[in-house]
Amino acid sequence: MNAEKPVLLVTGGSRGIGAAVRLGAALQGWRVAVNYASNAQAAEKVVAEILTVGGEAMAVQGDVGSEAGIATMFAAVDETFGRLDGLVNNAGIVDVPARIDEMSAERLERMFRINVTGSIRCAAEAVRRMSNRYSGKGGVIVNVSSMAAVLGSGGQYVDYAASKGAIDTFTLGLAREVATEGIRVNAVRPGVIDTDIHASGGLPDRARDMASSIPLQRAGEASEVADSILYLLSLRHPMSRVPFSMSAADAKCS
Ligand code: NAP
Numbered sequence: 582m583n584a585e586k587p588v589l590l591v592t593g594g595s596r597g598i599g600a601a602v603r604l605g606a607a608l609q610g611w612r613v614a615v616n617y618a619s620n621a622q623a624a625e626k627v628v629a630e631i632l633t634v635g636g637e638a639m640a641v642q643g644d645v646g647s648e649a650g651i652a653t654m655f656a657a658v659d660e661t662f663g664r665l666d667g668l669v670n671n672a673g674i675v676d677v678p679a680r681i682d683e684m685s686a687e688r689l690e691r692m693f694r695i696n697v698t699g700s701i702r703c704a705a706e707a708v709r710r711m712s713n714r715y716s717g718k719g720g721v722i723v724n725v726s727s728m729a730a731v732l733g734s735g736g737q738y739v740d741y742a743a744s745k746g747a748i749d750t751f752t753l754g755l756a757r758e759v760a761t762e763g764i765r766v767n768a769v770r771p772g773v774i775d776t777d778i779h780a781s782g783g784l785p786d787r788a789r790d791m792a793s794s795i796p797l798q799r800a801g802e803a804s805e806v807a808d809s810i811l812y813l814l815s816l817r818h819p820m821s822r823v824p825f826s827m828s829a830a831d832a833k834c835s
Contacts (some may be wrong), residue, residue: 689825
């Protein structure tokens, strides 16, 4: 294990957009902690692919919708890698389409506990490890929002859209809060992306069905979102314009 290499935690890294970050992150030089909630097999597959390209990775179970799950996940990263330099706050859920007058309090509580509180609590744990206020070496946080935050998802799932609106506001505030502590915070706001999330919301064909309403006439691919996340990850330190994966020698030559 190369202790000099930075460590990246991707919540919900076992499938979909989170999983698509894997190879690029390994090639950028990250050691990757691949978080999952229940599908250990999918997470182990992602880890195996990173190892195949010569990277370092571990699968780490932890429900971001629970304090115990978050604590377990960060403890595992501490124990295995001993440092944290990047967090992709990607784990998120939708629910079945419903009007607001059909949404139960339990549904709303779950939506906000996983999508909002989970992301904020994971960011807090990351800040404790990265901030130079706590002797950390700085780092980068990328939150995964959604275009639903802008469009509102009326008639589909306004609760999900509102949870992503909260992520947008949180991203702005946190970016300003920790900018002088060596931590860069950004968010990506994907449109409709072809992943399993739509099936988990009861609409397995949603990505294809939405194609005609999308300017490109197709849903996005997870790898396209991953490229944006990887770019933001490459800008690790807010005081530096040099992508951290470049060596000092490379930077001098450019
Ligand atoms: P996905 O294909 O359903 O994958 C979800 C991932 O999150 C899986 O790795 C899953 O782990 C994990 N996960 C779910 N609940 C979790 C929890 N409570 N704790 C820890 N991990 C959990 O989803 P996706 O489409 O890639 O979405 C990823 C992110 O992008 C979400 O935040 C979503 O809101 C956002 N997004 C997606 C779209 C889209 O159209 N797909 C558009 C805009 C934004 P398991 O495998 O163990 O279940």
